[in-house]
Amino acid sequence: MKILVCISNVPDTTTKITFTNNNTQFNTAGVQFIVNPYDEIALSKAIELCEGGKGTVTVINIGESQNDPTIRKALAIGADDAVRINAAPRDAYFVAYQIAEYAKTTEFDMILCGRESIDYNGSQVAAMVGEFLDIPSISIIKKLEYDGSTALIDREIEGGKEVISVTGKFVASCAEGTAEAKIPNMRGIMSARTKPLVVIEAKDIQAVVTIQQFDTPPPRGMVKLIPAEDPSKLIDLLHQEAKVI
Amino acid sequence: MSVLVYVEQVDGKFKKSVYEAVSYAKAIADQQNSNLTAISIGNVADAELKNLGTYGASKVLSVTNNQLKDFVNQAYASVIAEAAKKEGAEVIVLSNSFSGKGLAPRVAVKLEAGLVDGAVELPKLEGGKFLVKKTAFSGKAFAITELTSATKIIALNPNAFGSKESVTAVIIETFSPTVKSTDLSALVKEIIRATNKISLPDAELVVSAGRGLKGPENWGMIEELAALLGAATACSKPVSDANWRPHSEHVGQTGIAISPNLYIAIGISGAIQHLAGVSSSKVIVVINKDPEAPFFKVADYGIVGDAFEVVPKLIEALKAHKG
Ligand SMILES: Cc1cc2nc3c(=O)[nH]c(=O)nc-3n(C[C@H](O)[C@H](O)[C@H](O)COP(=O)(O)OP(=O)(O)OC[C@H]3O[C@@H](n4cnc5c(N)ncnc54)[C@H](O)[C@@H]3O)c2cc1C
Numbered sequence: 001m002k003i004l005v006c007i008s009n010v011p012d013t014t015t016k017i018t019f020t021n022n023n024t025q026f027n028t029a030g031v032q033f034i035v036n037p038y039d040e041i042a043l044s045k046a047i048e049l050c051e052g053g054k055g056t057v058t059v060i061n062i063g064e065s066q067n068d069p070t071i072r073k074a075l076a077i078g079a080d081d082a083v084r085i086n087a088a089p090r091d092a093y094f095v096a097y098q099i100a101e102y103a104k105t106t107e108f109d110m111i112l113c114g115r116e117s118i119d120y121n122g123s124q125v126a127a128m129v130g131e132f133l134d135i136p137s138i139s140i141i142k143k144l145e146y147d148g149s150t151a152l153i154d155r156e157i158e159g160g161k162e163v164i165s166v167t168g169k170f171v172a173s174c175a176e177g178t179a180e181a182k183i184p185n186m187r188g189i190m191s192a193r194t195k196p197l198v199v200i201e202a203k204d205i206q207a208v209v210t211i212q213q214f215d216t217p218p219p220r221g222m223v224k225l226i227p228a229e230d231p232s233k234l235i236d237l238l239h240q241e242a243k244v245i
Numbered sequence: 246m247s248v249l250v251y252v253e254q255v256d257g258k259f260k261k262s263v264y265e266a267v268s269y270a271k272a273i274a275d276q277q278n279s280n281l282t283a284i285s286i287g288n289v290a291d292a293e294l295k296n297l298g299t300y301g302a303s304k305v306l307s308v309t310n311n312q313l314k315d316f317v318n319q320a321y322a323s324v325i326a327e328a329a330k331k332e333g334a335e336v337i338v339l340s341n342s343f344s345g346k347g348l349a350p351r352v353a354v355k356l357e358a359g360l361v362d363g364a365v366e367l368p369k370l371e372g373g374k375f376l377v378k379k380t381a382f383s384g385k386a387f388a389i390t391e392l393t394s395a396t397k398i399i400a401l402n403p404n405a406f407g408s409k410e411s412v413t414a415v416i417i418e419t420f421s422p423t424v425k426s427t428d429l430s431a432l433v434k435e436i437i438r439a440t441n442k443i444s445l446p447d448a449e450l451v452v453s454a455g456r457g458l459k460g461p462e463n464w465g466m467i468e469e470l471a472a473l474l475g476a477a478t479a480c481s482k483p484v485s486d487a488n489w490r491p492h493s494e495h496v497g498q499t500g501i502a503i504s505p506n507l508y509i510a511i512g513i514s515g516a517i518q519h520l521a522g523v524s525s526s527k528v529i530v531v532i533n534k535d536p537e538a539p540f541f542k543v544a545d546y547g548i549v550g551d552a553f554e555v556v557p558k559l560i561e562a563l564k565a566h567k568g
């Protein structure tokens with residue numbers, strides 16, 4: 001079995017988000033980058049499925065060389081090898097196209113992504129890869145069982161779940177619950193340095209979405225404190241002042 | 246030229262978020278002096294389809310093909326793309342729901358269309374540019390994105406635009422696209438849905454609790470408060486990690502990002518990752534026994550106190566308020 005896991009390189013979750021150049025660029029100064037947390041779940045699931053010599057896991061990233069430490073982290077967690085398609089991601093369409101083009105050149109049983117990247121929150125790449133390859137894509141999954149040919153998948157829906165079965169190749173985007181995130185151990189960290197990381201040049205394709213500018217939410221006013229003895233005042237305020245109940 | 250809106254049905258009914266998407270799509274159609282067509286897939290009665298006219302749809306394409314009764318994104322995407330071509334749709338709108346997230350990107354690839362997900366405002370048409378504001382960095386920021394493709398797809402965040410009536414005479418047309426068998430290779434085995442619960446992503450009011458509640462056995466009062474308000478329940482990450490509550494309730498940077506009208510946080514400290522997913526709520530209430538809890542800095546209303554004393558009193562006060 002061979003599993004491709006798509007990983008994106010995102011700012012650490014504690015990052016204070018600021019912008020430069022007249023709010024047109026994300027300010028990366030002093031920002032620590034990590035493997036997108038959902039992709040860690042996808043990767044952990046892939047490793048779990050391949051454990052005991054049942055298969056190999058390849059991580060793939062579309063990005064430039066500054067992403068290599070993040071890719072090495074994924075290798076340390078337990079991926080067998082890595083591919084980096086050398087290009088600054090333009091938009092989800094561009095990224096998905098590169099992943100699909102790479103997938104066409106290699107054997108694989110499934111492609112796992114994260115439910116979304118925590119920077120631009122697109123939730124787009126996985127389903128786009130599925131469409132480019134004309135294979136099923138299941139978005140936002142919570143559980144995945146695989147017997148070597150058929151996958152049984154729980155997909156999140158509003159207020160519940162849907163159980164889906166897919167035979168043959170597919171793409172899925174993983175949310176929490178799919179797997180317990182694995183933490184790299186010392187051996188993993190040591191071996192990550194020597195695992196193969198192949199760099200491939202990107203194919204040219206026009207971007208269809210560009211970010212023009214960023215904006216931060218307006219700050220809130222001061223909190224109004226209500227005495228703990230008298231929560232009925234809160235109800236009055238929510239009803240009469242805030243008009244939300 | 247027209248605007249097409251996909252109207253997602255659940256058991257033959259449309260949810261509030263669908264009427265929001267229709268209202269939003271109608272506003273775009275008005276911007277462009279064009280008409281709004283809705284596409285419905287699955288078994289929906291004409292009476293329900295007619296409701297789409299109330300929010301501005303002048304035509305409904307209804308696909309009732311039995312092969313398409315369950316949502317299979319691959320097949321639904323083909324149908325929507327075909328409808329878009331048939332209608333000459335320049336803009337396609339859908340809800341940024343769980344199903345929408347699996348569907349919109351596939352339609353985008355089929356039509357070589359740019360897709361903006363998590364839109365929070367109407368597009369702005371400036372100097373020939375088509376600009377849409379969306380959430381980014383899990384609610385820590387917004388991004389103004391430009392769609393440069395001929396066809397444009399927008400997935401609208403729930404509770405961002407509201408529904409606006411615009412009563413229009415509506416024609417219902419049966420649409421029978423051909424379905425490729427390869428589009429149906431994923432099989433829906435089972436659908437499990439709690440029908441009595443308000444779903445978190447669409448909820449207008451949310452009551453959320455964190456580790457301050459000490460254990461899952463103490464959620465009774467949270468559920469009671471939520472039920473009285475007609476609110477959905479949510480929780481912080483450690484709470485779902487410990488299996489006190491299901492993962493589907495986890496909000497924040499690595500959970501669901503929500504923007505209800507009211508978010509009540511009880512026994513949650515307000516870590517940056519938690520705030521990321523909830524800070525765009527319109528009104529925030531924080532109940533925490535620690536006056537230094539960071540959550541108070543972003544709250545509109547706060548009560549410094551022990552949740553085990555405050556929440557029961559709040560429940561009593563709410564019962565009294567409701568009479
Ligand atoms: C990569 C990463 C991603 C993360 N993503 C998320 C995310 O998406 N969502 C999320 O929520 N967290 C996330 N976290 C975790 C986050 O950093 C915090 O640890 C978490 O939000 C804390 O949850 P809490 O507020 O429930 O618990 P705590 O921080 O333990 O806070 C409990 C609060 O309850 C109060 N309290 C205690 N007893 C009472 C009482 N009797 N009455 C009233 N108040 C009381 C305390 O004063 C305290 O403020 C993430 C962390 C990391 C590293």
Ligand SMILES: Nc1ncnc2c1ncn2[C@@H]1O[C@H](COP(=O)(O)O)[C@@H](O)[C@H]1O
Nearest residue numbers: 006008062113114116117122123124125
């Ligand atoms: N630059 C990238 N390289 C590889 N995979 C990516 C990249 N960007 C996004 N992905 C994958 O696509 C998923 C969804 O990303 P997005 O559509 O950007 O929210 C992520 O969780 C990753 O698995």
